[in-house]
Amino acid sequence: MTTRSTELLRLAHTRPGVTRADAARLLGLGTGAATEIVSRLAHASLLAEAPAPPSGGRGRPTTALIAHPTGPLVLAVAITHEDWRIDVVELGGATLTSVAAPHTSPDWAAVSASVTAAASSLRLAYGERLRAMGLSVPGTVSPDLRLDASGLGWHDVDLTALLLADASSGPHLMARGDASLGPLLVARNDASLAAAAESARGAAVGATVALHLRIEAGLGGAVVDHGRVLTGARGAGGEFGHMPFGDPAVTCPCGAQGCWGTAVDGTAMARLLGRPAPPDPVTYARRLISSTQPAEQAAVRAVAATLGRGIAGLVNGLDADLVTLGGLGADLLAAAPAEIATAYRAGLMRVHRPAPPPLLQAALGDDGPITGAGEEAWSLLLPWLT
Template sequence: MNPVRRGQWQMASDVLTQLTRQPGITRAAVARTLRLSTGSATEVTARLRDVHLVTEVPAPSQGRGRPTTLLRAHPEGPVVLALDLRQSNWRSAIVTLDGSLQDPEYRRHRSRRPQVVLNNLRRQVEQARQQYGDRLRMVSLAVPGTIRDNHLMQAPTLEWAELDLETITEGTGLPLLAGNDATLSGVAEARTGAAAGAGTALHLIIEVGIGGTLLIDGVPAQGASGAGGEYGHVPFGDRSRACPCGARGCWDLEIDGRALARHLKQGRPDDPYAYTEEVLRRTDRSARAAVTKVVSALGSGIAGLVNAHDPDVITIGGLAIPLRAAAERTFKEAYEGGLMTFHRGSPPPVLPATLPDGPLRGAAALALDQLTTEPAIAAWVAQR
């Protein structure tokens, strides 16, 4: 039986999945993980080379034993365009099957009007399609907002609502995969970052408000319609306070620059992220007291999520890292004090995220999951 065709490309899919999850993996390691014989692994990778999906380079010598090779993405293989839309800018990169980011670009918004920004993203898609032709298989987009079926439901930081994001790929024939930025940064941390190897991981990130995701074996739990992980809108806060999302008492309102400004008896900051950074630089007593209140709300909220989800590890990103560092003892007391008794003996560690470009890498990772399925491989091979 042809190894690549067994189970409608199942073995090829398994090999490519290992490549996306462990860039630079050796052929021998793939064989061990998938329990393939040396001969089967050699034949599968040879056929994948023939259809321009992988290439191989000699692995560094490990002394005695049969030499092996490192698997890499083929230089003429399929690619993804990953886009990361932020409050003040957007980034893009071409992503190969081994997760390498190529041709990175960074652009600041000249206007935050939705149509202007989406038109700029569409131009980036068209340029990538012109450069890479049929090698470009998908566009993956990270957005700081609630996403449902490639529609943006609301993005408070951008002041956008009810937008069809597929306008950036309309008419190109390219599928779009749009996701929440916090969810995607969690995917990146679970695949190759601080939570790599964890069976169950909780990721949280503070920018304007807090978002995140629960990941099981590196896959986000996105809910019935893809809008899961809106942790900032769990009612951990003051129920008398209305949130822009439409709910009351949201945790969002207790843990970012808006909360700091309220504690300092100042008006709502135009840029809560920059305001938080400014307050963190201050050394006066009122600023320290405000930070302590916010950090306490952060720690106790994380404890509540641990009680609900029972993760192996929690990763935190964005402003959560310097906030915690500014009041480490307060965070520890609030976190451990909010845990159920049986968690306190060995509380799940709360680790800083390690990938500053997490949303872009997470968008790439979920797109590569789709490119390495059996139907996607078969469609690629049919065009060779």
């Protein structure tokens, strides 16, 4: 029964508003068993029911399964190179509260202090309802939850320390262990979480093998194979921005030369224009993408072509059936589709050319990483609730 309860909660989360009748059918439950499980979950403040929209069919009206008004919640946290955001997310994925702010300093100590203060305030407001936290960060995350973001100078950062800093404001967050002792923590690279979100709720739903690429201050990505994100042995899977698809004369902050990420972001556009590296490469790139100046548009087109060639190489190697683009990747696809498409097709193996895997803008846009953080937190929490 515990397993069935977890399955029912997971279904209510992945298909918000699913009716009790449909849930019973999808899980292979009889009417009586479904009623019993729903009643038990409602008594435990894990699930609630609401009148389902009229279906127009005959028979008894059924009810929709929704988040309990006093039920468990998770924190979804997204830290980028420019700002941070925290969402309070209920079962089903709806956001109850959201707070955000730009970084006052690029120093990790300042960033962590700001995020910790905001998380502490939310823990005070929601108390023990907050049971798990998902964290999206712009760098690689090791299995023991240590962050390395070479482009930002954040090295060997203990992410558990970030969110455990204020023990006085609420229950501790735990990376592993018994959820009854306090909330759980999961942390991943932003591109990996965006990929997971696109496969769960976005443009890649139903794909067999989906490739997601996200450009901000550099390029990251992930492969989702049958709904599972491939993170690698050390959590560094999907660092496609460090493949040697760029200019070998350019040294990347990671220490390698010719990294693809250095050829497709705002710093690449500035370099093509003979300008110094911008302090905020994403803001700078978006300004150039919307510019009408011929020289700036030429830089945008050149970067778009480099992006298209690299995507072709990944499709050749991974045999993905679609590619989603987030961050600046989506902006480039909208602004220079011909340049990307031409370079992409030219780089594809002959076997892929009759039906090239489509290049799609990420449906979740800039919300991809934080949506993925919430999804991962709920995925971690659900088995502990029943």
